[in-house]
Amino acid sequence: MILSDTEIRLASVRLKNFLSFYKGTVEFDPGLTVITGPNGSGKTSIFHAVKFALGSNQREKRYSKWSDFIRHGASSAEVELIVALDGQTRKLVRRIDRDGVPRAYIDDKRVKAAEHNSLVERMGIDVDNTLVFMPQERINALRDMDPIEVRKLVEEGTGLEVLRDRISSQETQVARDKRRLETAVSEAQVVKQEIELLQKDLKRLFRKRELQARERK
Ligand SMILES: Nc1ncnc2c1ncn2[C@@H]1O[C@H](COP(=O)(O)OP(=O)(O)OP(=O)(O)O)[C@@H](O)[C@H]1O
Ligand SMILES: [Mg+2]
Structure with missing residues (x-):
């Protein structure tokens, strides 16, 4: 929730065998970050990685199974987020193993999905809000959306x-x-x-x- 008292900043996201990424870390400086690159270079992969690591269970049609997030040829995928939360650094990890089940870790400790979600909720992030994480396939849908529906999304997201x-x-x-x-x-x-x-x-x-x-x- 943008209006919450919590001060939160995403410092970095590390992807391991997640979609097109073999290994990669994206660092976020304070302020606005814009990710640019040619088609197929992995921008949307980063988007999905952050959304996934924050506990979202929503996926685009093209990634209908959890295993679709695993890089072709690999057996597991992992995303690590470093978050500065009220001056404290927290490490959130979510991974998909061979069994296709996502598992969550906070500061290297295995946690239940509910605990992971509750930390994200305390950060004030509504991961499944379309305006917070706007999927590529929904951008046009937003343009055609009823203004009352848009207002509802904005109110929920903020x-x-x-x-x-x-x-x-x-x-x-x-x-x-x-x-x-x-x-x-x-x-x-x-x-x-x-x-x-x-x-x-x-x-x-x-x-x-x-x-x-x-x-x-
Ligand atoms: N499981 C997978 N393993 C390996 N590569 C994959 C996997 N799933 C998707 N890809 C590839 O990842 C690449 C990156 O796709 P992504 O959608 O992140 O690119 P993008 O930068 O968002 O492109 P666009 O500008 O077209 O939106 C694509 O070439 C896609 O074929
Ligand atoms: Mg894309």
């Missing part, structure tokens, strides 16, 4: 959706508190009137006692 929910629950709370205040104010009004009446009675009572005292003298 975390604005959570803010929208928070704003609406705050609005409900404010309306409830306002109604409570109005009730309290009108109750106070009634009590004030009652006090005024009681004060009148009290005055009369004092006057009566005064007169009785005078009579006794």
Whole structure:
């Protein structure tokens, strides 16, 4: 989530037998990174590698099986991400072995998919959001998308959706508190009137006692 308090930066991605990569490391400097290269040079492979290593289980049609990510002739594929998370360096690895099952590792320790996903979630990244990772085959689909659908994607991808929910629950709370205040104010009004009446009675009572005292003298 872009709006989260977490400071996160992808420092590098290392690919091993992943798609067209035998071995390769891409370093990311702070700021915007643009990857360019001729057709078939491996740009989309890097895209898939990052998305895969962040725990996504979505794949394009041309990579319908996990084993499609393994470089032809190799038996396993691996992607390693070095992420700077709130000043700490974390290593996220995800690999596909011969059995075609993806396995995840955090800082060299084998972890369950749920643990891996929860770290990525804490980073505020919505890996399966089309705007966060826009597949090549979906670019034209986005152009034809209904604006409301696009807004939904942007809100989900940036975390604005959570803010929208928070704003609406705050609005409900404010309306409830306002109604409570109005009730309290009108109750106070009634009590004030009652006090005024009681004060009148009290005055009369004092006057009566005064007169009785005078009579006794
Ligand atoms: N399992 C695989 N093993 C080896 N090579 C593969 C495998 N799967 C795909 N490739 C090859 O990887 C190469 C890189 O493809 P990729 O889609 O990453 O290129 P690209 O730079 O995104 O190209 P484009 O500009 O056309 O989008 C392609 O030549 C493709 O044939
Ligand atoms: Mg491509």
